[in-house]
Amino acid sequence: MLQDDHLLEGTIGDNIRLGRATASPQEVAAAVTEVGLDAFLAGLPAGLDTPSAPAAADCPAGNGNACACPARC
Numbered sequence: 001m002l003q004d005d006h007l008l009e010g011t012i013g014d015n016i017r018l019g020r021a022t023a024s025p026q027e028v029a030a031a032v033t034e035v036g037l038d039a040f041l042a043g044l045p046a047g048l049d050t051p052s053a054p055a056a057a058d059c060p061a062g063n064g065n066a067c068a069c070p071a072r073c
Helices: 012-016 025-034 038-042 063-072
Strands: none
């Protein structure tokens, strides 16, 4: 099933926590690993604290959807 994913303003970590605002840092890390974003985030200077932009303007091509996906995990 195709989905139209969007990043909201804030950080990548904020977007991941949209699914559960009370997620612990360990739960967020587990979600990141589960969807295979750990290597991508490790390549960003601020990791989960990287600012996100509407429509993933700052994410390399194709990674906007990947960054938004863990919010549903």
